Amino acid sequence: MIHDPRKSKNRDMKTLIQNVRLYKQKTLVDLAIEGGRIEKLGSNLSGDFQQRVDIKGALILPGFIECHTHTIFGGHRGFEMEMKFQGKSYQEIAQAGGGILSTVKATRAASLEELQKLTLKRIQNFIEQGVTTLEVKSGYGLNLETEIKMLESVPKDSKIEIIKTFLGAHAKPTEFASHDEYLKELTDVFLPEVKKRGLATRADIFIEKGFFEKDSSRAYLQKAKDLGFDLTIHADQLTLSGGTEVACELAAKSADHCIQVSDVEIQKLAKSNTVAVLLPAADLYLKCAYPPARQMIDAGVKVALATDFNPGTSPTQDLAFVGMLARREMKMTLDEVIQAYTINAAQALGLEKTHGTLEAGKVADFTVWDEDEDSLFLSVGSMKPKMVFKSGKLIFENRSGL
Numbered sequence: 001m002i003h004d005p006r007k008s009k010n011r012d013m014k015t016l017i018q019n020v021r022l023y024k025q026k027t028l029v030d031l032a033i034e035g036g037r038i039e040k041l042g043s044n045l046s047g048d049f050q051q052r053v054d055i056k057g058a059l060i061l062p063g064f065i066e067c068h069t070h071t072i073f074g075g076h077r078g079f080e081m082e083m084k085f086q087g088k089s090y091q092e093i094a095q096a097g098g099g100i101l102s103t104v105k106a107t108r109a110a111s112l113e114e115l116q117k118l119t120l121k122r123i124q125n126f127i128e129q130g131v132t133t134l135e136v137k138s139g140y141g142l143n144l145e146t147e148i149k150m151l152e153s154v155p156k157d158s159k160i161e162i163i164k165t166f167l168g169a170h171a172k173p174t175e176f177a178s179h180d181e182y183l184k185e186l187t188d189v190f191l192p193e194v195k196k197r198g199l200a201t202r203a204d205i206f207i208e209k210g211f212f213e214k215d216s217s218r219a220y221l222q223k224a225k226d227l228g229f230d231l232t233i234h235a236d237q238l239t240l241s242g243g244t245e246v247a248c249e250l251a252a253k254s255a256d257h258c259i260q261v262s263d264v265e266i267q268k269l270a271k272s273n274t275v276a277v278l279l280p281a282a283d284l285y286l287k288c289a290y291p292p293a294r295q296m297i298d299a300g301v302k303v304a305l306a307t308d309f310n311p312g313t314s315p316t317q318d319l320a321f322v323g324m325l326a327r328r329e330m331k332m333t334l335d336e337v338i339q340a341y342t343i344n345a346a347q348a349l350g351l352e353k354t355h356g357t358l359e360a361g362k363v364a365d366f367t368v369w370d371e372d373e374d375s376l377f378l379s380v381g382s383m384k385p386k387m388v389f390k391s392g393k394l395i396f397e398n399r400s401g402l
């Protein structure tokens, strides 16, 4: 067993991971870990190590970073998916009790303990695919009490890092007459309260024509920024509504979806530090267009990928599914998919200085694989690493293949 470097008594303990093969490299190297960070990478490292693990030439990759999920929710929307697949309209689905407000109802009704249990299980599903940093959003409460309950349902002793995003501006609850009225309440009451309680480090909003409009969203996002939240935006998913433009203007960490962007937005993204987070699993479930990933990458846009795991439009936690769609439908190369799930996803969460690559000084988050790189992001449902390390600690080992 590997020690836990986060425990203070073990903080100075040094671990050596021997004979690792880095992505697309032939020669084997060693990885020295101290205090949960990579101290050194090199051939035949020597020194005083308390732990040595020989992985015998297996491939290692930086831990995957899932940078856009709605992991916390009550209920499910299976009946609605069936209606959608059978071609029923949005109105018919809403009349049958479906839509986002059905998840709001179920999430409001769930106890904190129920949400904790569901969230823990879902986090474990991500860990077993090699995720070492996970973003989760609120946004199915739409009242202060449930938004807080959602953010509090994330286990404090989770094995991986969880980055929490406040998404009160996901949809308009029935208690409010207009989106603008609700947005004012979010700006004046919800945001300061979430900040005061330290429940989230990022703020998100669904900018879309007829929902939260671009111009009225600015004051909300500016207030969030002034309070110290990092910004991220659900942008230009259904129509070109200005979300990507606002994201670049306010230096948001990411603009997510970006399906409808034109050359103008692509150029703005390319000149900014804002990452385009693409969510092709949702695009397939919704049977809509895929974002112009190839054009974005060729223009110099940083592109990340994520599952968008949620009960209504992307009921999947499968990273291989997302990566396969990015390759098959969006012409992203395997290298680009891996970057999208590591260093670019780290940048989308503002963690690029400490996460996302295997370099001295960065956190020792990595996965060990039985397969070679050509097998990655291909086989839907069965991409599982042999071992997952978080801050130098072994947190998952797949024994089925041994």
Ligand SMILES: [Zn+2]
Binding pocket: 068, 069, 070, 234, 308
């Ligand atoms: Zn989303």
